[in-house]
Amino acid sequence: MSRLAAALALALLCWLASGLGPVPPFGELLDPAHGIWTLSGNAEPPRSATVTLPRLDAEVRVLFDDRAVPHIFASTELDAWRTLGYVIARDRLFQLELQARAGGGTLTELLGAAALPADQEVRALGMARGAERLVAALPDTSEARRTLDGYASGVNAYIDQMRSSELPLEYRLLGRRPARWTPLQSIHVFMRMGQTLAQSGLELRHLAAAARVGTVAADALFPIHAPIQEPIQPSADEPRTIATVLPAPGAPDSGAVEALRAVPVEALARAAGDDGDGSGSNNWAVAPARTRDHAALLAGDPHLDLTLPSIWYEAHIVVPEVVDVYGVTIPGIPAVILGFNRDVAWSFTNTDADVMDRWVEQVDDTLRPTAYRLDGAWAPVEQRTEFYRGTHGETLATDTLRFTHRGPMSRLGRRWMSTRWTVLESGAASDALRAAARAHSAAAWLQAMAGFRVPAQNLLVADRGGTIAIRSTGWFPLRADSGRGDRLRDGTSRASDWIGEWPVTEYPQAVSPVQGFLASANQEPRDPRDGHRYLGADWPPPWRALRINRLLRADSQVTVDAMRQWQRDPGSARVDRFLPFLLAAAASQGRDTVLAHAARLLAAWDRSYSTDNEGAMLFELAMGAVDRRTWDEVRPGPTPSSMILSGLLDDSTSAWWNDRRTPERTEHRDEILSAGLRDGYQEAVRRLGSPDGGHWRWSRAHPVDIWHVLHLPSLSALGLSVPGGPYTLSPSSMDGGGEGSSWRMVVQLGPAVRGWGTYPGGQSGNPASARYDDRLPLWLAGELAELRFPRRPEELHARSSLRLTAER
Amino acid sequence: MRALRGVAGLALAVALGTVLAGWWTVPVMVAVWLRLWPAPARRAMIGAALGWALLLGWTVLHGPIGPLARRAGGLFRLPGWGLILVTLLFPAALAGLVAMIVGRRSATPSSARAMG
DSSP states (O other), rough: OHHHHHHHHHHHHHHHHHHHHTOOOHHHHHOOTTSGGGGGGSSSOEEEEEEEEEEEEOOOEEEETOOOOOEEEOOHHHHHHHHHHHHHHHHHHHHHHHHHHHHTTOOOOHHHHGGGHHHHHHTTTTTTHHHHHHTTTTTTSSSHHHHHHHHHHHHHHHHHHHHHGGOOHHHHHHHHOOOOHHHHHHHHHHHHHHHHHHHOHHHHHHHHHHHHHHHHHHHHHHHOOOSSSOOOOOTOOSSSSSSOOOOOOOOOOOOHHHHHHTSSSHHHHHHHHSSSSSSSEEEEEEGGGBTTSSSSSEEEEEEEEEEEEOEEEEEEEEEETEEEEEEEOOEEEEEOOEEEEESSEEEEOOOOOOOOOEEEBBBBOOOSSEEEEEEEEEEEEEEEEEEOOOTSOOOOEEEEEEOOOSSSSSEEETTEEEEEEEEGOOOOOHHHHHTTTTTTTTTHHHHHHOOOOOSEEOOOOOOOTTTEEEEESSEEESSSSSOOOSEEETTGGGSEEEEEEOOOOOOEESOOOOTEEEEEEOOOOOGGOOSSSSSOOOOOOOOOHHHHHHHHHHSSBBBBHHHHHHOOOOOHHHHHHHHHHHHHHHHHSSSSHHHHHHHHHHHHHHOOOOTTTTSHHHHHHHHHHHHHHHHTTTSOOOOOOOOHHHHTTTTTGGGGGGGGGGGOOOOOOOOHHHHHHHHHHHHHHHHHOOOOTTTTTTTHSSSSEEEEOOOOOGSSEEOOOOOOTTTTOOOOOOOOOOOSSEEEEEEESSEEEEEEESSSSOOOOOSSSSSGGGTHHHHHHHOOOOOOOSSSSSGGGOSEEEEEEEEO | HHHHHHHHHHHHHHHHHHHHOOOOOHHHHHHHHHHOOOHHHHHHHHHHHHHHHHHHHHHHHHHHHHHHHHHHHHHHOOOOOHHHHHHHHHHHHHHHHHIIIIIIIHOHHHHHHEEE
16 A cells, blocks of 8 residues: 555544544544443442532432432432432433433434424424423422422533543434533423323324214214223222214215315324323222232332333432432432332323313414414414524524414414413422322322322322322313314314313322222223213223223232232233134134134133233234224224224124225124134234244244334344233233333332332443343343332442532 | 564553543554654554553453443444454554554664564
């Protein structure tokens, strides 16, 4: 090589090593003194360290136990939240910023233009504006504001003190530095959670169905009450089925057809959502009379996106005489969200209530409206320009967002809609959580949580006195006219606005019911016999609720271990309902060898989603095929839930069974079920190979992926073997199973409170640390770790300690 | 023996330069070293790689690099040991190219022999 060529090669290598376009700055990354290798030096926290924090009231001690959980011993609550901000920043700094940016629509500033669509969606929902308004409305002296400020000061103290070797890997890959934390970021994280839990497509689902089969049929396909009732608020003679006959598909509703023409395909796809097969949550509690040790038991497992690092972070906060609370928090939110104190334990599930409505607005200009019609006059449209910045502060794009008095406007073809969503207008949730953490009884806890407004949750609580209670809590809007929020509303009149909210006394709730247990799994909270207010529509099927209630009814000597095992129970009420019909249908179809073989395989299946079963995949593929054949009238739009399909089983000659693609004949139930089973079998053979040789084993056919938050494969845990499937108590969706039990907890409220728990992942966000995913094996095995709950620092054998002192 | 001392000296210089100012000091250190003590490219490459190996060894003393090597290696579609190898090959490549530029002018056969 000539000298010139060598010089050119050297220049090129240096240029590339400095980072060029998509090539990461590998010179910097590989540098063993400053690059990624230095992360291994921070894999474990120092045995002991002392740091200073601005504005600290007194010294704070933090002891990390053998599971890397920080036990924060502080003199004031504010100090505790400052410290929590500090330790979470130390363990999860990149996740903190990513989640906040996702909720505030500023991901492009961290990730570049590729994140623009996600940011535009978030801002179009009004989340950025809503968060700004909520923060601006907080008085400086309010507890909420001071707590958010304190938490931010803790995060920023860590950022300020962080050595270069501690810079998280993700920042290095992106060539970025962490942004400073503000209270606004906490609200963004909070809103992001609200977005995750929002039930937002009701109007469009109904509209799409009405455009195909008419309003009467659409009403029945997406009803406001679940046809299978096993509600959260217990009622007599349950579970029960509300017998309904689905009206035959009717003529398309011309108004809906016209409205739907303007709806973008993507909006419809989003509205279709999923059937809740992998998402949702469970919680249940058992009164002392039905437990072996005569102490109340409580279990909770929220089903959310499984990611590395996990959405949850475990922490214990002790402020003597004030609060002593253990549980999980979401990085960015200064509160323990699910957990227990010395007297009370609690867990949540999503209520799936309808807290987001849409109004069709009449505007002065269909392209750039400046006013909308309201009670016969023109009201001004508020406009706001959104700037999307790139990683170097450059403007990538701008949007003009418009708002009516109800909320953000969105354009559907030539029409405009406005949306009102409770999450945009309420930010006091963490106040309620902090107050509830100080409660000494279930009653006091519920009283404190009366102020919890968004996102609407089914709050389950148990105390050492033996009380168990549940309440579906949130800001539930009261509407004029029909009271329903599952239809597009007329925006030209204030009469269609929300007129108030439910009083807490009317919320679905129960305290220590005679049956001795309570359970929620996102099902309709209250039987329509027991209350008539509209709370939502198209409820998730109650398959998980049916299963857990069945297990609870059958056991009057419940133990901690039974609770733990139920959290991973592989049985399915949905399978119990559908499988006999599939087998009977196959038997009715005469000599079809493929069908007979498929039926034999299904009949031999134990109906469970254990990792080694070989029938679940066939069942799921068959159900998918049945769904496609049955709901051909409304496809490719949103299809009804499996609960509606379940009701249809009892009407074997319903017009819905008929497949319109075969006009020469009229199909009935058994023909569709058997055709679906045959389709499912053939699809299974095509995708997985022959049923022999273990190819259809659930663990092999349905691996679960837990992705890193940036979707980087080597930082993810992929292809995991996990029991559970659609609608089992530990659910796993059919599209990769990326959602599931994100935190499993069981608490026994005896003379002393004891807790067990785990989540898939680890406390550290540093991939060099063993604590990055050290809890995964335990989670995969379905085991729980006992949670250390010391009253004083001396009671804990700490692996590492941190002393925080006030900055002089 | 002198060659060994030379390589060790370069390794220390590369390590020190990297600690003080970053990876880009590797070609600078190698160039200076070759100007002062002309040597074959191979020796410069070994010295530079050894310098970073010393720093990696120091890192190992402060925490295990196995999990990090595996996970970070995967980012570049490399096995864990592959990333360690690349980490050592990178300064070696820089040194080799510098030696080609600087070495031919200054490392005459006689002086190279003298170094050896």
